[in-house]
Amino acid sequence: MAELGARARRAARTLAGLPTARKAEGLTAAAGAIRARAAEILSANTADMEAAQGLSPAMQDRLLLTPGRVEAMAAGVEAVAALPDPVGAVIKSWRRPNGLSIAQVRVPIGVIGIIFESRPNVTADAGALCLMAGNAAILRPGSESLRSAAAIHGAMVEGLVAAGLPGDALQLLPSADRALVGAMLRAEGQIDLVVPRGGKSLVARVREEARVPVLSHLDGICHVYIDRSADLRMASDIAFNAKMRRTGICGAMETLLIDRAIAPRCGPILGRLLDAGCDVRATADLLPLDPRLTPASPEDWDTEYLDAILSVATVEGVDGAIAHIAAHGSGHTDSIVTEDEATAEHFLSAVDSAILLWNASTQFADGGEFGFGAEIGISTGRLHARGPVALEGLTTYKYKVRGTGQVRPD
Incomplete structure (x- = not known):
């Protein structure tokens, strides 16, 4: 050496x-x-x-x-x-x-x-x-x-x-x-x-x-939050890409958060993921949306799967999403899907992660996609580089x- x-x-x-x-x-x-x-x-x-x-x-x-x-x-x-x-x-x-x-x-x-x-x-x-x-x-x-x-x-x-x-x-x-x-x-x-x-x-x-x-970063527990004002077709595309494009990268979504106000309308979003072979683990209030859903355990919210496995939870609006990410996120990458600019800006300001996105997939967490040519890694620290x-x-x-x-x- x-x-x-x-x-x-x-x-x-x-x-x-x-x-x-x-x-x-x-x-x-x-x-x-x-x-x-x-x-x-x-x-x-x-x-x-x-x-x-x-x-x-x-x-x-x-x-x-x-x-x-x-x-x-x-x-x-x-x-x-x-x-x-x-x-x-x-x-x-x-x-x-x-x-x-x-x-x-x-x-x-x-x-x-x-x-x-x-x-x-x-x-x-x-x-x-x-x-x-x-x-x-x-x-x-x-x-x-x-x-x-x-x-x-x-x-x-x-x-x-x-x-x-x-x-x-x-x-x-x-x-x-x-x-x-x-x-x-x-x-x-x-x-x-x-x-x-x-x-x-x-x-x-x-x-x-x-x-x-x-x-370095230790975990990539990345979230997508679907707000009550989201375009659900856009939300479906973003959630599907964030999880399934490449499941083994650190920018892959591991937890999907859904505003409780629109949860009954999100069955097709979950069904699309299930149809693609994703193991979707959900909170109890979501289970009636599709018989293929399985109950989530407390450990799921803190797990980086790096595989075709997803945990899904309902939350009480954007503040509920922010609180969930604060409790279980890893400071890597989190995204909000919403048509409400004020809600989006609140999310982007309040979530303390290295990368925040509005109406875009977490799989853009990549130096090449940022125009950097490449990256040596993604840092979730607060000193020197992030x-x-x-x-x-x-x-x-x-x-x-x-x-x-x-x-x-x-």
């Missing part, structure tokens, strides 16, 4: 001084290499998929790469290369009465450690974002995605080196040994920030053991103070 960290630190110093165009050229070359080695990447992923037959369907979906997903990965790297470079940007500046000119300027964080499970595309997304923000990255994939991640990493390094950038800017730990996670978490002075991308047990371990700063973390979230800042000979008086 010390050797990897030293190499990454040297690469980070090189990256920090590179102009935007050089970093963009490196990422463009990396994207080209991903396309050129697509067959190799897909072959590695096939081997990972064959070894992952015991995983849930949702986890297998996270792991799976297709030609379309490989192309999307390459396009995502190119999209990051085309984004405005945050490094060197002046956040704010001012002049003091004594003539000192002070500027707060964005700078890279340094070396970022990314620990992830299942999703091999994190290799490309995280690598591209770290590099464009002037950081080196050390990646530790899980055992289920190790072959795929190694193939993607090899392609990206090939492209970076061909463009004249240091290969050590993007390093991949060659083993899924859990001891390596502990080594990364203890790597003070070698790694400046750790980002875990995986299940609750991984994130909990990272938060408990880390001696370096951590950027929500989808992309280029700006991978920088810190320093102050540049310019004077004309000033000295501080006694």
Whole structure:
């Protein structure tokens, strides 16, 4: 770990001084290499998929790469290369009465450690974002995605080196040994920030053991609230997409909240989910709407299923929804469906989550959908960065103070 960290630190110093165009050229070359080695990447992923037959369907979906997903990965790297470079940007500046000119300027964080499970595309997304923000990255994939991640990493390094950038800017730990996670978490002075991308047990371990700063979210217990003034056809489309588009992502809806005033009219919304194979667990007052509904337990409101399972509750208006989310939400992503602007604005202001949506699916909780090119993760913390973390979230800042000979008086 010390050797990897030293190499990454040297690469980070090189990256920090590179102009935007050089970093963009490196990422463009990396994207080209991903396309050129697509067959190799897909072959590695096939081997990972064959070894992952015991995983849930949702986890297998996270792991799976297709030609379309490989192309999307390459396009995502190119999209990051085309984004405005945050490094060197002046956040704010001012002049003091004594003539000192002070500027707060964005700078890279340094070396970022990314620990992830299942999703091999994190290799490309995280690598591209770290590099464009002037950081080196050390990646530790899980055992289920190790072959795929190694193939993607090899392609990206090939492209970076061909463009004249240091290969050590993007390093991949060659083993899924859990001891390596502990080594990364203890790597003070070698790694400046750790980002875990995986299940609750991984994130909990990272938060408990880390001696370096951590950027993460623990749970994605996301809600959609259907208000009494909602367009129910729109509500049906949003609820269905929020749950069923991809059930295994952190932005998937896990709890549907329905205003009690319109609950008798929401049977078709629940029926559509049931017809698609979703296990819908509901409060007692909703059970008569469809015989396939099953009773919800108290544990359901605090569960991130990451599967085709949904809990549904009625609440007393928007304030009831806000109270339910405050009691059971994880601060990740929550949505309201309503035609009443005042109600929507009240929800958006009162719910304390990283991402709030009005009349839109929670599955938009994604850096790419925000126009960030990609994301390194979604943070539910309140310090440094919150929500989808992309280029700006991978920088810190320093102050540049310019004077004309000033000295501080006694």
